Amino acid sequence: MSRRHPFTLLALVAALTALAWILPAPAGGLGTAAAALALAAAAGPRRVLVPALVTAAPFWLFLLLLHDVPSTIAIGLRLTTMIASVVWVGALLPPGRLVEAMVAAGWGVTAAYLFAAALSAVPLLKARAQRIVDAQRCRGLSPRGGLGRRLRALRALALPLVLSVLHEVDERALALETRGFVPGARRTPLAPPRDGTGERAARWLLLVACGAALAWRIAWRG
Amino acid sequence: MARLTLERVSFWYPATERPALRDASLAVAPGEVVALVGNVGAGASTLLLVAADLAPRVVGGMIKGTVDFRGRGNGEGGRGIVLPTPWTQLSGMAFTVRDEVAFGPANLGWPRERIAGAVDRALDALGIGALAARDPATLSGGELQRVVIAGIVAMEPALVLLDEPTAELDPEGAGLVWRLVRALAGDGCSVVVATSDLNALPEVAHRIVWMEDGAVRRIGDPALLAENALCEAGLATTVADVWRTARLGAPYPLTVAQAEERWRQ
Amino acid sequence: MAAVSAELRFGQVSFSYGTVPALRDVSFALAPGERAALLGRNGAGKSTLLRLVTGLLHPAAGKVSVGDWDTRGRAPESLARRVGSVFQHADQQLFARSLRDDVAFGPRALGLAAAEVARRVDGALAALELSAHAAEHPYDLPPAFRKLAALAGAFALEPAVLVLDEPTAGLDRPLRARVARALSERAAAGVVVLVATHDLAFAAEVLERGLVLDRGRLAWDAPLAALLTSSERLTPLGLAPPVGAALSAALDLPGRPVRERDVAHTLARVAAARGRV
Numbered sequence: 087m088s089r090r091h092p093f094t095l096l097a098l099v100a101a102l103t104a105l106a107w108i109l110p111a112p113a114g115g116l117g118t119a120a121a122a123l124a125l126a127a128a129a130g131p132r133r134v135l136v137p138a139l140v141t142a143a144p145f146w147l148f149l150l151l152l153h154d155v156p157s158t159i160a161i162g163l164r165l166t167t168m169i170a171s172v173v174w175v176g177a178l179l180p181p182g183r184l185v186e187a188m189v190a191a192g193w194g195v196t197a198a199y200l201f202a203a204a205l206s207a208v209p210l211l212k213a214r215a216q217r218i219v220d221a222q223r224c225r226g227l228s229p230r231g232g233l234g235r236r237l238r239a240l241r242a243l244a245l246p247l248v249l250s251v252l253h254e255v256d257e258r259a260l261a262l263e264t265r266g267f268v269p270g271a272r273r274t275p276l277a278p279p280r281d282g283t284g285e286r287a288a289r290w291l292l293l294v295a296c297g298a299a300l301a302w303r304i305a306w307r308g
Numbered sequence: 309m310a311r312l313t314l315e316r317v318s319f320w321y322p323a324t325e326r327p328a329l330r331d332a333s334l335a336v337a338p339g340e341v342v343a344l345v346g347n348v349g350a351g352a353s354t355l356l357l358v359a360a361d362l363a364p365r366v367v368g369g370m371i372k373g374t375v376d377f378r379g380r381g382n383g384e385g386g387r388g389i390v391l392p393t394p395w396t397q398l399s400g401m402a403f404t405v406r407d408e409v410a411f412g413p414a415n416l417g418w419p420r421e422r423i424a425g426a427v428d429r430a431l432d433a434l435g436i437g438a439l440a441a442r443d444p445a446t447l448s449g450g451e452l453q454r455v456v457i458a459g460i461v462a463m464e465p466a467l468v469l470l471d472e473p474t475a476e477l478d479p480e481g482a483g484l485v486w487r488l489v490r491a492l493a494g495d496g497c498s499v500v501v502a503t504s505d506l507n508a509l510p511e512v513a514h515r516i517v518w519m520e521d522g523a524v525r526r527i528g529d530p531a532l533l534a535e536n537a538l539c540e541a542g543l544a545t546t547v548a549d550v551w552r553t554a555r556l557g558a559p560y561p562l563t564v565a566q567a568e569e570r571w572r573q
Numbered sequence: 574m575a576a577v578s579a580e581l582r583f584g585q586v587s588f589s590y591g592t593v594p595a596l597r598d599v600s601f602a603l604a605p606g607e608r609a610a611l612l613g614r615n616g617a618g619k620s621t622l623l624r625l626v627t628g629l630l631h632p633a634a635g636k637v638s639v640g641d642w643d644t645r646g647r648a649p650e651s652l653a654r655r656v657g658s659v660f661q662h663a664d665q666q667l668f669a670r671s672l673r674d675d676v677a678f679g680p681r682a683l684g685l686a687a688a689e690v691a692r693r694v695d696g697a698l699a700a701l702e703l704s705a706h707a708a709e710h711p712y713d714l715p716p717a718f719r720k721l722a723a724l725a726g727a728f729a730l731e732p733a734v735l736v737l738d739e740p741t742a743g744l745d746r747p748l749r750a751r752v753a754r755a756l757s758e759r760a761a762a763g764v765v766v767l768v769a770t771h772d773l774a775f776a777a778e779v780l781e782r783g784l785v786l787d788r789g790r791l792a793w794d795a796p797l798a799a800l801l802t803s804s805e806r807l808t809p810l811g812l813a814p815p816v817g818a819a820l821s822a823a824l825d826l827p828g829r830p831v832r833e834r835d836v837a838h839t840l841a842r843v844a845a846a847r848g849r850v
Contacts, residue, residue, distance in 0.1 A: 180403055182403050182407070195415070199401070210400065213445075218665055218668070220629050221660065221666040221668075222668065222678070222682070223629070223650045223653070224627050224628075224629065224650075224652075224658045225653055225678055225679035225682055225726060225727075225730065226654070226680075226682035226730065227650060227682040228650040228682075229650075230648075245668070245669075246665075246667065250664060250665055253664065253712060254396045256367075257391060257393060257396035257397070258396050258397070258400070259366060260362050260366055260389075260391060261396060261397035261398075261399075261456075262399065263362060263366055264360060264362065264382055264387070264388055264389045264460070265382070265383070265388075265399065265459060266383045266412050266415035266416050268415075271415045271417070272417040273415050273417060274413075274414045274418055274419065275414075276414050276420065276423070277407075346745075347745040347746070347748075348717040348718070348744070348745050348748060349715055393716075448615050448620070449615070449661050449662075450616070451615055472743055475742045475743045476661075476742060477771065478614050478771045478811055479771060479773075479812055480614065480811050480813075481615060482771075483813075504743070504744070504745055507816050542745065542746035542747050543746070545816070546774065546815075546816035546817060546820075547816060549837075550817065550820060550833055550836050551840070553833075553837035554840040554841035555841055556844055564816060564819045565823075567824065568823045571824050
């Protein structure tokens with residue numbers, strides 16, 4: 087799956103999410119959630135499926151507190167579809183590949199970079215936070231223990247994290263500028279992802295399926 | 309004809325009253341290696357940012373005087389700067405060292421074959437061919453430093469600006485960078501380098517610029533690194549410094565080879 | 574200056590990142606007051622070894638101990654009572670709005686009383702001549718001063734063992750001399766000083782013992798001077814003699830001094846004896 091064109095992967099996520107909301111509950115949601123979880127499981131039970139389930143779990147809890155059981159199941163399945171498919175695509179699609187695909191498709195360099203930056207910000211922040219926590223622990227701050235201690239550790243982390251990221255953003259801007267990454271640059275795609283006729287057809291098919299489902303749903307309801 | 313000319317340039321960072329650069333003038337010829345030496349806060353890094361057209365355009369602040377660059381914008385035939393913090397200079401968009409080095413050339417819109425050739429040459433020049441397939445996020449500081457320098461060199465700039473390029477490197481890596489600087493100059497590229505690796509300079513630099521407190525104090529050939537004034541400022545080569553401390557007569561030798569020659573006379 | 578004195582000991586320590594071995598069967602011990610240089614190429618395992626001392630990593634095999642503490646059962650925050658460290662990227666080790674608060678971070682985290690915190694902070698700032706900058710924001714200081722600030726933060730822990738990764742990178746000669754002076758004072762007070770560095774001239778000035786890693790193995794553990802005067806030994810390890818040592822070898826100075834001041838003194842003496850300059 088990871089060899090598929092980035093647009094195909096994104097189309098699949100969009101289609102699953104759309105279908106989850108369009109198709110009647112609970113069977114529709116059950117189908118899409120099963121499909122999304124199957125994709126996640128295929129990509130890696132530990133690396134993708136478990137994080138997806140862990141992310142979805144609290145939503146089920148909130149729904150159960152707010153709604154009756156049938157609505158909880160209906161909405162929960164839809165949310166699970168969304169969460170599992172987004173986690174799946176995040177694990178499968180490196181931002182660099184997406185940027186290459188966008189540049190090859192004629193997008194501007196800056197728009198593509200903003201997109202990639204948003205996608206890659208989370209792991210970067212995580213790595214930076216980890217280094218700060220490491221350094222703080224080496225100076226005696228314990229992040230473990232009771233709630234009060236954890237809160238104190240969190241507060242100690244927030245300021246240096248924000249400051250160092252801001253500082254780094256400044257320097258990165260200089261570096262990107264000097265490496266020719268400026269608005270209007272006509273970038274050569276280095277390894278543009280292959281986009282076969284089959285994949286393009288599959289994306290159209292997904293779109294048509296969503297349209298058909300919507301039409302059927304409106305007609306069936308009406 | 310000079311490739312880069314600074315005429316009486318002063319520069320203030322945003323929200324500061326004291327200029328970080330004061331009335332600095334300098335001309336750099338094609339194929340010339342100019343070394344900026346000075347203690348912390350002397351203004352060498354600021355001069356490089358101004359020469360790179362990043363200050364004040366990207367950094368902000370205020371400039372007086374004129375900066376004249378005979379070349380094209382960034383990269384090919386233009387300018388390239390290597391900042392002293394390699395970990396902030398990765399593109400964040402490459403998952404292999406090869407793609408990271410290719411990032412700049414790709415932004416220039418070169419055909420793919422030309423990019424491949426330039427990347428291979430740059431990897432080779434920095435001795436990092438073996439790292440080509442590695443993820444840049446897993447590299448050590450020294451390896452990263454070499455990748456960042458390769459990323460600039462691959463763009464074939466006409467003016468290379470280096471800020472402490474050997475700070476993260478082991479002696480082997482530092483030797484490689486200094487050989488690369490000489491090779492770039494041999495190909496007609498101009499290099500301006502701010503460094504505290506003073507002992508490397510007699511073999512590398514054509515001219516030395518001594519900076520102090522934002523101003524250019526003196527400009528001269530490498531023999532400047534053996535003068536009393538620079539010894540006192542902590543900016544002479546080790547050999548010159550030792551010679552002076554031993555109270556052996558001036559002019560002091562700059563390098564071990566010169567000292568040896570003098571000693572055998 | 575150190576709350577306790579303790580020996581740093583590595584006993585047959587190995588460590589791997591996944592399947593990539595980083596350290597293999599490394600053993601050595603540093604007594605209180607010993608000053609050692611940790612040398613080797615980029616990627617030889619120096620940073621890994623330092624992280625094992627801080628407790629951020631634990632050995633896969635063998636034992637790292639600081640005095641009577643085995644690091645295995647201890648988190649970094651517990652080892653911080655005995656180990657002070659500065660990593661390569663000092664920017665990520667500054668946590669407060671003023672230099673003073675930043676240096677106080679460690680002593681406060683250890684739960685010391687306010688008066689004791691103040692005493693330690695004053696001492697650490699004074700040791701590195703940073704007192705005049707105490708009220709400034711760390712990010713308003715030039716990178717070289719941020720490096721000193723991180724070092725002051727480690728000093729304020731008053732550790733028995735100091736481990737430093739490239740403390741002189743980006744420092745000019747006057748600032749290097751400051752660091753050298755401060756480290757010598759710590760060692761004189763019984764602190765174990767272990768410094769990973771490429772700056773062999775700095776190592777020659779301050780440190781006495783040389784530990785050289787080569788692809789994860791301890792390839793050399795002996796007096797630094799013996800290593801620095803032998804380019805046959807240095808070259809295969811990816812090192813080159815510092816200029817002072819090279820000069821003393823080239824001029825065949827008696828006793829082959831390596832410290833710059835010693836080289837100068839010997840040079841003066843020999844020149845006087847030869848009766849010419």
